[in-house]
Amino acid sequence: MNKLIDIANLTVGYENKPNVLKDINLSIYQDDFLxxxxxxxxxxxxxxxxILGLIKPQSGSVTFYDKGEKTASINIGYLPQINRIDKKFPISVSEVILSGLTPGNNIFKRYSSADRQKVKEVAERLGIEELLSRAIGDLSxxxxxxxxxxRAIVDNPKLIILDEPSTYVDKLFETNFYKLLGDINKEIAIVLVSHDVGTIISLVKNIACVNxxxxxxxxxxxxQEWLLNAYESCPIEILGHGSLPHRVLLEHDHQEGGSHIHQ
Structure with missing residues (x-):
């Protein structure tokens, strides 16, 4: 299967926090669900x-591929954590999805009837067509x-990146949402970040632990041995819930934060 992204010897840090990432190597493939x-x-x-090009690495490289050939970039859709969205901003559902078609250098693009039809088709696929005229502040x-x-898939990206997508949603919605991702993955590669190890394992094709x-x-x-090795100083136990084991982080102290619990 063709590569989409190849990350080699990547080190990234900030002025007050060097080496947040150190010597990272990772490949993401065309049909991946990572x-x-x-x-x-x-x-x-x-x-x-x-990966999104928002941070410049200190060393190493991020290389993109299209049909097996190196390219300057690929079309990537991004779904941020919901708590970073300003629900008071006066914008409709239709406008939010349309914004996924706007080139970064042209925020004043005029949308065509074909663009609006595409938004309608995406909304129907996701079961939100009746919400298109509503303000985002009115949504659950x-x-x-x-x-x-x-918004992340409307422009037919090669890859979508989802950062903690199940945050602030109920379990029934979470289950249905992940079913949608399985369907989307038939056409688009997915990178999914989550603190819920049990959920990740039940969904994805491959796993990467970043610490x-x-x-x-x-x-x-x-x-459990692999998880212990991957998390290093962060202790993990396996908890049984019915027939499905869930691996969770126990309470611990970590260098970059205080005592915290992941469940």
Missing amino acids: GIIGPNGGGKTTLLRT GGQLQRVLLG QGLHYHPGTDIS
């Missing part, structure tokens, strides 16, 4: 921002996540 896990402060969001968390997913470095695991048959 789950990224790791502790808070481990560098997951920094990795996403570097689950509805807003579908709208943001529509300054990166541990990659092809497939999802993951042992």
Whole structure:
């Protein structure tokens, strides 16, 4: 299968926090559904921002491919954490999805009837066509996540990146949302970041744990030993819930944060 992205010897840091990521190597493929896990402060969001070109690495490279050939960039859709969205901003659902078609250098683009038809088709696919005229401030968390997913896929990207998509949504919506992702993955590669290790394992094709470095695991048959090695100083236990084991981070102290619990 063709590569979309090849990350080689990547080191990224900030002025007050050097080496947030250190010597990262990772390849993302055309049909990938890659789950990224790791502790808070481990560098997951920094990795996403570097792939999106929002952060310049200190060293190493991020190389993009189109049909097996190197290219300057590829079309990537992005679904941010919902708590970063200003729901008071006066914009409709239709306008939010349309904005996924706007080139970054032309915020005043006039949308065509074909663009609006595409938005309608995406909304129908995601079950939100009746919401198109509503303001985003009137939406529930689950509805807003579908709208943001529509924005991420409306421009037919090669890859979509989702940062903690199940935050602030109920479990029923979360289940339906992940079913949608499985359908979308038939056409588009997905990178999904989550703190919920159990959910990640049940969904994705491959796993990467980011904790300054990166541990990659092809497939999802993951042992507790691999997780312990990947998280290093962050203790993990396996909790049984019915027939499905969930791996969660226990309370611990981490260098970049205080004591915290992941569940």
